[in-house]
Amino acid sequence: MLDTQIKIETPEGIELGVRIAGPVVRGFAYFIDSLIKFVVYFALYFLVLFSYAGLSESSFNVLIGILLILMFFFEWFYSVFFEIFKDGATPGKKVMGIKVICDSGVPITWSSSLTRNIVRVVDMLPFFYFFPSCGVGLLFILFGKNFKRIGDIAAGTIVVHAKEKNNTHRIAEAEPLVPSQPLSLDDKKAIVMFSERLNSMSEPRAYELADILEILTDELGPKGVEKLNRYANWVVGEK
């Protein structure tokens, strides 16, 4: 298994595995979110610019006051809003296919989302607004456990890949064949996995792998592959 997968045990007694998102994919997500924020600020800037000419002084003041309040919420709660109401993913994260969950595996809660996004100020140190993603948070992501920035540590959250990559290929149909010697569970599993992955690897590679089991199949090359496939059909088969 890949080392970016972590196991979470649930009360039902099963272990769920999640794949932690690394700094690069998170960086891209952050970049997209920053871009969105930039566009919004840019639009607001022009709104202010044009309304300064068009509005009377008093309505202009009201406008600026309301904008300042909006900016406050936008600065601090942009991520919180999306993480709570859009299933743990800001637009940037959504595009990159990642999301935030609690490290107990449950969907993110109000308090953890608030914590991780307020503590973001510290993650940004010492650059503040200029290179926000390059502060101490990045160091924590690179050198800490499970790619957590300080906010993630404080809130007990992890950023994971939202979709699991499931191989949906089925094994190629063939006449089932009982192997010439008894196989352990792991052996059987390895043979079935080989059979399932057949159509995603090149023929020479398949021959190469099948040749390792010459001791079991007594065949080389295409015939070895075919025999393994028949074993696999026996392992999963109904007979």
Added chain:
Amino acid sequence: MKQQTFERLHAKFWDDFESMLEVYNKKGTSSGYSANYSHERFINDYRLICQHYSLSKSRAYSNNLIGRLHSLAMGGHQVLYKRDNIPLGRILHFITTEFPCAVRREYKLMIVSILLFFGVMFASASLIVAKPDLAYSVVSEYQLKGIENMYDPGERKNIGRKRDSDSDILMFGFYIRNNTGIGLGTFASGIIFGVGTIFILLFNAIFIGVISGHIINVGFIDTFFPFVVGHGSFELTAIALAGCAGLKLGMALLNPGRYSRFDSVKRSALHIMPIVIGMMGMFIIAAFIEAFWSSSTFLSNETKYITGAILWTFVIIYFLFSGRGRAHR
């Protein structure tokens, strides 16, 4: 049981569960199952899925099957633990009980924070009153001049001037963005072993103290104190609350007790979230008072002192007594 038999027996059931998950996730936050699903059915089905998943692992079925069942179990797990959104009753309970109780639970750090903030503030104000020249070695002459102008009864240009309601709204927005931001920063920087919080607390305490002392020295008492007394009740208390929350974070890191440092920080952050949320609310109320009440010129100073006293009493009584005996619901 061989894999294909297992798959044949349960394929329909898995497909049903999968389509239920799809419908559920498409509906987003509204907890809607597909037509033929209910909470009871979901729970039973989810347990069965978990069972199938463990079975498929212990029987060493193929990775594809295990992967599919894992996805189903994962999807079900996310649905099961989805939280509902906050209802109105919960908000009321938060204001009357949860927030003040959370503050009282941290009374030790609250006292430390009050001493650091209010204590240092009064100390530096008294020091400046005793030795007026000291003010110039803390705050620059230019800044002091600017502040003097703001509260000069003769000029009354900025703060005391007769403002229209439109600039009140402008200042309201400014206070919310600026002050609440400082509060949140005070809390967050506690994670640097509490040092960040202590620095911001002391910095603000000394600054406010020196300014107040200087204002007393130059004799602008009648313009300065009526202005700050009202919203100060909420604003200064909120800063102390932010300090308390930040110190808690720092303490969790320095003195984790029986937990690992990471776990300790995580636990305390969740514990003090009510304080942080309540603190933001107080900053917003303070900004409202500061923008629409403190700055008004048609109210007499007596009115402002009296309402200031009422507000301070309210804040103190609220934190001392509100929600007592109702903490555990």
